[in-house]
Amino acid sequence: MTNDSYHAKEKYAGNVAAGYDDRRVEKPHWGREQAVVAGFIADIAARSTDATVMDVPFGTGRYVDDYLAHGLNVIGADISADMIAAAADRMGAEIFCQLDVRVADAEHLPFANGAADAVVSTRFIKWLPNLAVVENVIGEFARICPTGRMLIQVKVTADGGPQAGGVAAAIKRARWLLRDGVRTMLSAVVGREGKKTRRYHDGDMRAIFARQGLTIVDVFDDEDESRAIRYYILENEGGAGRA
Numbered sequence: 001m002t003n004d005s006y007h008a009k010e011k012y013a014g015n016v017a018a019g020y021d022d023r024r025v026e027k028p029h030w031g032r033e034q035a036v037v038a039g040f041i042a043d044i045a046a047r048s049t050d051a052t053v054m055d056v057p058f059g060t061g062r063y064v065d066d067y068l069a070h071g072l073n074v075i076g077a078d079i080s081a082d083m084i085a086a087a088a089d090r091m092g093a094e095i096f097c098q099l100d101v102r103v104a105d106a107e108h109l110p111f112a113n114g115a116a117d118a119v120v121s122t123r124f125i126k127w128l129p130n131l132a133v134v135e136n137v138i139g140e141f142a143r144i145c146p147t148g149r150m151l152i153q154v155k156v157t158a159d160g161g162p163q164a165g166g167v168a169a170a171i172k173r174a175r176w177l178l179r180d181g182v183r184t185m186l187s188a189v190v191g192r193e194g195k196k197t198r199r200y201h202d203g204d205m206r207a208i209f210a211r212q213g214l215t216i217v218d219v220f221d222d223e224d225e226s227r228a229i230r231y232y233i234l235e236n237e238g239g240a241g242r243a
């Protein structure tokens, strides 16, 4: 692996790509993600006609039916040619050729400034190795979508988790911390640190969004709190972020 490489850049190839949907589609959180993205798309479509959504990483294009059903144009990118091939296979040539999906690194996307009116990014930030890479990616999203909304899914740390006070919330948080600690320890023991997903602090994510000129419109968590999955709905109102 090169210095700027990380596990997720290489993981989704061959059989992992070909079997991606089959291994996940029955899991309850898959359906919940579909529903969250469907709600976001409906909102985007209601706000503007002929909008373009950028989906990064595109993966197997799991939200494409919804995008097209709402009349959105679709662009996207994924670093894995095999994942894009699995997407093309799944949806068929007639649908795939309506999209502009490219093999590319999310830190250097091949789309022009302002090419998108909305961004969807799920199951990605957790794979990024550090905050600098996270910021590069969010900066690219802001460059390509200088006016519009984004849905960014992040796995957050326990202190970025349930915000409610009280004894029940404290117990939940303690359980969460314990589970996270055990997982980290086990990963270290079996030498899997680089292969493990990462949780980021809510505060760090908010600082990145602010530096990139993104306003938080809404924040909500997956209903299964132990998953620590948070969705940020962001608005870019004119590109205060990096040029």
Ligand SMILES: C[S@@+](CC[C@H](N)C(=O)[O-])C[C@H]1O[C@@H](n2cnc3c(N)ncnc32)[C@H](O)[C@@H]1O
Binding pocket: 008, 009, 010, 012, 056, 057, 058, 059, 060, 062, 077, 078, 079, 080, 083, 104, 105, 106, 107, 121, 122, 123, 124, 127
């Ligand atoms: C867990 S999958 C998520 C796919 C899809 N967004 C979803 O929610 O099902 C992670 C994806 O990130 C892609 N990926 C990893 N690193 C990337 C990078 N630097 N730039 C673009 N795509 C990347 C992988 O190839 C893989 O398709």
